[in-house]
Amino acid sequence: MNFTIREDAHAVLLPAFANLDFDEVMVPFVENGGWSILIGETRAEYVARSMSDDRLRSETAEIFAARLEKLTRLRPDLIVAVDQELAGIERLKGIVPELPRLDEALAMDRQELENRCFEMAVAARALGVTLFLAPVADVVTGTNPWLEKRTMSSDPIEVARLVQAFVTGVQRAGIASATKHFPGFNDLAGDPAVEDVALETPLDEILANAATFRAAIHAGSKAVMVGPTVVRSIDPAEPACTSPAIISLLRKEFGFSGLIVSDDLDAPATMRDRSLAETAIASLVAGADLLLVAGSANLENLSSSIVDAVERGTLPATRLAEAADRIRRMAAT
Numbered sequence: 001m002n003f004t005i006r007e008d009a010h011a012v013l014l015p016a017f018a019n020l021d022f023d024e025v026m027v028p029f030v031e032n033g034g035w036s037i038l039i040g041e042t043r044a045e046y047v048a049r050s051m052s053d054d055r056l057r058s059e060t061a062e063i064f065a066a067r068l069e070k071l072t073r074l075r076p077d078l079i080v081a082v083d084q085e086l087a088g089i090e091r092l093k094g095i096v097p098e099l100p101r102l103d104e105a106l107a108m109d110r111q112e113l114e115n116r117c118f119e120m121a122v123a124a125r126a127l128g129v130t131l132f133l134a135p136v137a138d139v140v141t142g143t144n145p146w147l148e149k150r151t152m153s154s155d156p157i158e159v160a161r162l163v164q165a166f167v168t169g170v171q172r173a174g175i176a177s178a179t180k181h182f183p184g185f186n187d188l189a190g191d192p193a194v195e196d197v198a199l200e201t202p203l204d205e206i207l208a209n210a211a212t213f214r215a216a217i218h219a220g221s222k223a224v225m226v227g228p229t230v231v232r233s234i235d236p237a238e239p240a241c242t243s244p245a246i247i248s249l250l251r252k253e254f255g256f257s258g259l260i261v262s263d264d265l266d267a268p269a270t271m272r273d274r275s276l277a278e279t280a281i282a283s284l285v286a287g288a289d290l291l292l293v294a295g296s297a298n299l300e301n302l303s304s305s306i307v308d309a310v311e312r313g314t315l316p317a318t319r320l321a322e323a324a325d326r327i328r329r330m331a332a333t
Contacts, residue, residue: 005317007033008324009306012284014081014261015295016040020059020067022295029299030071035327036079036290037071038133039064041091049149051093061095061127068128077331081131081178084124086117086166088136088150096123102152110165117169124175130331131176133225133261135166137212138180142187156208160215167219176330178261179216180225182240182250184209188229192269198230206233213254222330223259224250226288229269238286239270242279247287259330261290277305281315289323 003011010033015025018040026037045051072078082091087102097120099105105113121132138144139159140151153159167177183206190197199206213224226247227240235243241262250256263270265279274282280291280302293302309315 003033003321003324005307005310005320006303008320009303009310010034010299011324011327012289012291012306012320013280013299013302014038014079014290014292015299016264016292017295018042020064022067023070025295025297025299026071027074030074030078032300032303034299035075035077035324035331036081036131037295038081038292039091039129040083041089046089049089051091056094059095061123064092064095065127072128077328078128079131079327079331080129081133082124082129083134084120084129084132084170085134085136085150086162087152088134092120092124092127092129095127096120105162106153106158108165110161113162113165114169114172117166118173121170121173121175125173129175131178131223132170133178133180134170135163135177135216136180137163137182137216138184138186139209139212140186141209144185144188146188146191146193147185156211159212163212163216164219167216167221171220171222176222176259176333177216178223178225178259179213179221180261181227181263182210182213182224183207183227183231183234183246184212185227185229192228193264193267196229196269196272198232198269200232203233206231210254213250217254217256221258222333223261223290224256225261225263225292226250228263228267238282239272241265241270241288242282242286244286251287259290259326260288262288262292264292264294266294277302281306281309284315284319284323287319289326 014036016038083089235245240246271279310317
């Protein structure tokens with residue numbers, strides 16, 4: 001099937017919503033070529049690493065599944081993503097079997113942990129979820145307020161073991177795993193979601209810690225999310241999400257051929273005084289496929305800016321088509 005540039009421009013966007021009231025924006029988005037949605041959490045829930053009491057009281061598995069029905073009628077292969085992290089943010093808390101606590105996971109053998117992840121993912125798949133933005137494979141050895149209470153160990157070997165069990169378990173249940181945040185952010189002075197910070201770690205240390213991503217890729221992780229900040233030792237100018245050097249490292253050195261997902265493109269550490277449209281186009285040019293953005297009426301303007309970039313020659317049509325095709329292929333599996 002042939003798709004238009006406009007349809008491709010919609011296909012590469014992953015709109016995020018903090019609640020289940022998304023039809024007004026998502027129905028036209030899907031009708032115009034969109035293929036994915038992130039059912040996320042509020043900023044307060046993100047910071048707390050926990051779903052609110054109000055959400056836990058009001059949101060049931062039946063309500064969650066029912067809210068997706070209109071979209072999946074329009075797009076049966078819709079990619080439905082959530083943050084469902086082992087030892088971090090669990091968006092589906094209270095409506096699917098809980099993942100083990102970190103201390104429990106660390107004490108489990110790989111098969112036992114894989115089975116627990118599988119059981120949780122089976123329930124999530126029954127709700128209509130098809131993609132977990134997880135696991136967090138970063139190895140934090142210094143300070144990192146962004147990833148506080150979301151990482152699993154300061155030991156790359158131990159993190160690799162947990163990552164492989166998670167990826168294998170959830171993908172056995174039919175949910176794709178987007179391992180994050182490449183190339184790994186072991187020490188950040190601030191939160192890239194609220195300020196422009198950079199990773200200053202030497203390259204050899206980054207690559208040693210990135211053994212966790214090699215483990216995820218070896219386990220078959222269908223997607224990898226690239227991080228939001230400048231990694232000074234690899235690319236001193238561009239944040240990971242918009243860095244050709246970092247995405248090339250993932251593709252060539254790490255041998256990853258699956259879907260590359262950006263982190264939130266409206267983060268100050270990613271935008272760096274650019275507009276959201278300029279940041280999105282830079283991310284596509286760098287080699288990212290699926291772009292995480294806020295779900296709002298601005299989606300149409302953002303899609304139009306991507307089309308304009310193709311028409312101006314700033315973004316090769318082949319690069320956009322490659323990204324959109326990779327998304328559609330994953331949606332169909």
